[in-house]
Amino acid sequence: MSQGFSEDNDMSRGSENTDDEPPKWLSFRSLLVFSMFLRVFLIVYGEWQDANMEVRYTDVDYIVFSDAASLMASGESPYKRTTYRYSPLLALLLTPNSFFHRSFGKFLFSASDLLVGWFIHTILKERKVPEKICTYSVMVWLFNPFTFTIGTRGNCEPIVCAMVLWIIISLMRGNLSQAALWYGLVVHFRVYPIIYALPIILVLDSQVFRSGQKPPLEDWNTGQAKTPTSNTEKKTFLFSLFTALKSLFSRERIMFALVSGGVFLACNAVSFYFYGHEFLHEALLYHLTRTDPRHNFSIYFYHIYLHYERQFSALEKLISFLPQFTVQFALVSCFWQDLVFCIFLQTVAFVAFNKVITAQYFVWFYCLLPLILPWSRMKLKWEGLLCIILWIGAQTHWLLWGYMLEFKGLNVFLQLWVAGLLFLAANTFVLVKIIQRHRFSPLFRRYESSPPKHVKKLH
Amino acid sequence: MATQLRRSLLTLIFICWAISSTSSDQVGTSYGDSDQIRSLCISDRFIMESYFTTTHTSLDDSEFRNFLLHQQCSSDKIPSEHDPNIVPATSLIQHRNVTGEGSHRNLLTSIKLLPLYLEFQLQELVILERLPLGVFADPFELQSIQQRRVFSDVSVFGDTNLELPSFRSNRSVVEIHVEVSPRDYENGEISLKLPLHARYQPLDDSGYSRVEFGEPDLFLCSSHVQNHQHEQRRCLVLSIGRSKTETRSVFWDIPAGIRGHTEYVSALTFAAAVLSAISILVASVLSSKVESCKNSKQS
Numbered sequence: 089m090s091q092g093f094s095e096d097n098d099m100s101r102g103s104e105n106t107d108d109e110p111p112k113w114l115s116f117r118s119l120l121v122f123s124m125f126l127r128v129f130l131i132v133y134g135e136w137q138d139a140n141m142e143v144r145y146t147d148v149d150y151i152v153f154s155d156a157a158s159l160m161a162s163g164e165s166p167y168k169r170t171t172y173r174y175s176p177l178l179a180l181l182l183t184p185n186s187f188f189h190r191s192f193g194k195f196l197f198s199a200s201d202l203l204v205g206w207f208i209h210t211i212l213k214e215r216k217v218p219e220k221i222c223t224y225s226v227m228v229w230l231f232n233p234f235t236f237t238i239g240t241r242g243n244c245e246p247i248v249c250a251m252v253l254w255i256i257i258s259l260m261r262g263n264l265s266q267a268a269l270w271y272g273l274v275v276h277f278r279v280y281p282i283i284y285a286l287p288i289i290l291v292l293d294s295q296v297f298r299s300g301q302k303p304p305l306e307d308w309n310t311g312q313a314k315t316p317t318s319n320t321e322k323k324t325f326l327f328s329l330f331t332a333l334k335s336l337f338s339r340e341r342i343m344f345a346l347v348s349g350g351v352f353l354a355c356n357a358v359s360f361y362f363y364g365h366e367f368l369h370e371a372l373l374y375h376l377t378r379t380d381p382r383h384n385f386s387i388y389f390y391h392i393y394l395h396y397e398r399q400f401s402a403l404e405k406l407i408s409f410l411p412q413f414t415v416q417f418a419l420v421s422c423f424w425q426d427l428v429f430c431i432f433l434q435t436v437a438f439v440a441f442n443k444v445i446t447a448q449y450f451v452w453f454y455c456l457l458p459l460i461l462p463w464s465r466m467k468l469k470w471e472g473l474l475c476i477i478l479w480i481g482a483q484t485h486w487l488l489w490g491y492m493l494e495f496k497g498l499n500v501f502l503q504l505w506v507a508g509l510l511f512l513a514a515n516t517f518v519l520v521k522i523i524q525r526h527r528f529s530p531l532f533r534r535y536e537s538s539p540p541k542h543v544k545k546l547h
Numbered sequence: 548m549a550t551q552l553r554r555s556l557l558t559l560i561f562i563c564w565a566i567s568s569t570s571s572d573q574v575g576t577s578y579g580d581s582d583q584i585r586s587l588c589i590s591d592r593f594i595m596e597s598y599f600t601t602t603h604t605s606l607d608d609s610e611f612r613n614f615l616l617h618q619q620c621s622s623d624k625i626p627s628e629h630d631p632n633i634v635p636a637t638s639l640i641q642h643r644n645v646t647g648e649g650s651h652r653n654l655l656t657s658i659k660l661l662p663l664y665l666e667f668q669l670q671e672l673v674i675l676e677r678l679p680l681g682v683f684a685d686p687f688e689l690q691s692i693q694q695r696r697v698f699s700d701v702s703v704f705g706d707t708n709l710e711l712p713s714f715r716s717n718r719s720v721v722e723i724h725v726e727v728s729p730r731d732y733e734n735g736e737i738s739l740k741l742p743l744h745a746r747y748q749p750l751d752d753s754g755y756s757r758v759e760f761g762e763p764d765l766f767l768c769s770s771h772v773q774n775h776q777h778e779q780r781r782c783l784v785l786s787i788g789r790s791k792t793e794t795r796s797v798f799w800d801i802p803a804g805i806r807g808h809t810e811y812v813s814a815l816t817f818a819a820a821v822l823s824a825i826s827i828l829v830a831s832v833l834s835s836k837v838e839s840c841k842n843s844k845q846s
Binding site for chain 2: 151155170171380381382387388390393394395396397407408410411412414415418419421422437440441493494495496497499500501502505509515516519520523526528
């Protein structure tokens with residue numbers, strides 16, 4: 089967590105305080121170069137470990153991707169590989185594994201991981217966050233042990249994260265068609281970003297997006313100065329939501345929906361053309377209907393296992409979906425204007441309330457965390473540390489019981505389920521704390537009756 | 548003449564040895580009790596491949612025995628043209644056990660081959676592990692074992708879905724090929740370690756579900772010639788395993804969900820989800836109201 093970035097630093101608007109600049113060795117470029125070497129080292133080390141130790145460094149999923157890519161390269165369906173449940177695009181991206189080197193995919197994922205760092209820096213700079221805070225925020229991603237191992241072990245989530253951040257950048261620059269194209273693609277690639285549809289549509293306000301003009305951004309300094317210098321909507325959130333819904337069918341929104349929907353359908357149509365129902369079932373329907381009775385972080389796993397001998401009724405499925413739906417609706421309703429914060433909260437909540445939770449899902453919100461830290465009033469000591477300790481502690485507690493079940497063969501299903509409840513409690517606590525300590529800052533400013541002078545025209 | 552004398556002498560030695568053997572782990576059988584299936588002629592690389600390419604989609608022990616009966620070689624291909632009372636070769640399962648802890652264990656089997664008449668064209672020991680419902684072998688894990696030359700060939704047939712619980716899955720069979728040389732007969736045991744993984748078990752009030760292992764089927768086959776796909780391979784039946792071992796049972800107790808937990812686990816799960824959702828909802832609404840008040844005051 090941040091050290092209370094918004095309160096502990098004298099960040100008045102237009103300040104040229106040299107304390108804003110990090111030391112040269114800690115510049116963004118040097119961080120990026122160091123991160124790159126770290127990832128290359130880990131990939132090379134991973135190859136050594138795989139060849140010489142019984143426990144492999146490489147993720148099992150990477151072997152699945154590589155096998156699927158190999159099948160595709162030889163003209164067969166990637167879905168012949170059991171447990172390959174991704175878009176054919178992923179297998180296509182990894183076909184060089186077959187004829188170039190088996191580690192090509194790891195380099196691709198790690199490059200995406202570095203790109204996420206670059207995009208985080210770009211987004212924060214465009215919102216005029218001081219360089220020092222930008223650097224620390226980027227470090228939260230680049231030096232998070234979870235994130236630098238996930239790409240080097242061969243997990244594809246960094247590609248999805250990079251796409252999501254690029255969509256945010258495109259929106260910030262007013263490139264709606266590009267944002268829509270990538271949005272359609274990322275939903276095809278990984279279904280979960282569909283939850284961002286509503287807040288994205290809501291921010292596409294014609295009072296913000298004008299043809300040929302970059303939308304005015306609410307920058308970081310605005311709230312710091314504690315004087316109302318922006319045209320932020322000051323009405324209640326319900327009124328804002330009502331206003332947004334009133335003009336739901338604006339030109340920008342319709343265009344975004346059509347382009348993203350069209351890209352999504354086109355990708356699915358092409359995939360279906362080549363791979364038929366196998367693609368539909370494995371890459372799409374499986375994720376929409378997945379219920380796994382095997383132990384995972386979700387509070388639902390034991391409930392699903394105890395009922396697995398009989399099917400759930402439609403009513404039971406609907407009832408179990410209600411908490412997820414309620415939370416998503418509440419978060420969007422309250423925070424859609426602060427788009428980045430909204431999608432961060434949505435992602436955390438989506439993962440926490442999902443029927444299946446695996447550790448790789450955490451990357452989905454790890455990439456958004458650095459983007460909200462500069463607006464957090466939470467101090468590392470001790471509130472931030474408390475949140476970190478509670479969240480990691482709850483995970484560790486679950487892992488302990490998971491170890492007892494899986495590696496010692498003890499019947500600890502009940503204890504494991506209780507650990508899942510505690511993990512949900514920790515997620516809820518952290519989420520509530522983040523909400524309470526967040527300095528609400530809409531991503532875009534609305535135009536006055538005439539556009540402000542400082543808005544740049546796109547060339 | 549000298550050859551016949553040697554064979555008779557070896558037969559006598561074998562009979563004496565069989566009578567005097569006192570090993571408590573000896574659980575093997577000779578093919579004599581296995582419905583008189585003596586040899587097979589198959590055209591596929593794997594015996595089980597032939598089984599699953601016919602109408603069979605799941606493993607059934609009695610259907611499998613019928614299948615073997617139909618794969619018998621025609622009389623002119625019986626390996627031994629000599630006295631049918633002479634057993635060409637046989638095997639003994641010396642030891643069988645499940646080792647390890649937790650959901651990932653190893654099935655250890657030690658096999659002793661006893662040559663009386665060695666058909667030198669039969670160079671491959673084929674072991675069919677018909678796994679009980681409740682456990683599975685990971686085909687990709689076995690592939691990497693094969694790449695380390697532990698087995699000359701290995702494949703999994705039947706239900707290879709690794710994710711389904713046992714009550715939604717079918718049985719699977721692991722066919723392992725091990726090259727044998729005359730030295731294996733002299734040196735004694737051939738040891739096999741097959742990694743297995745537990746599926747989620749049906750609910751049980753005791754909290755554990757017992758999975759019992761039978762005996763493997765053992766064959767001695769000619770080596771598969773890569774390019775000669777239609778050439779039949781000859782396999783001598785050494786042993787058709789029983790569904791349960793004769794002397795000491797080999798079993799694995801796997802944790803299972805307890806039916807008695809169902810009601811309160813479901814109720815508390817839903818309650819926890821609702822409580823968390825309400826907490827987040829209240830925090831969101833309050834936070835939005837606070838921001839609205841702040842903005843109103845500033846204006």
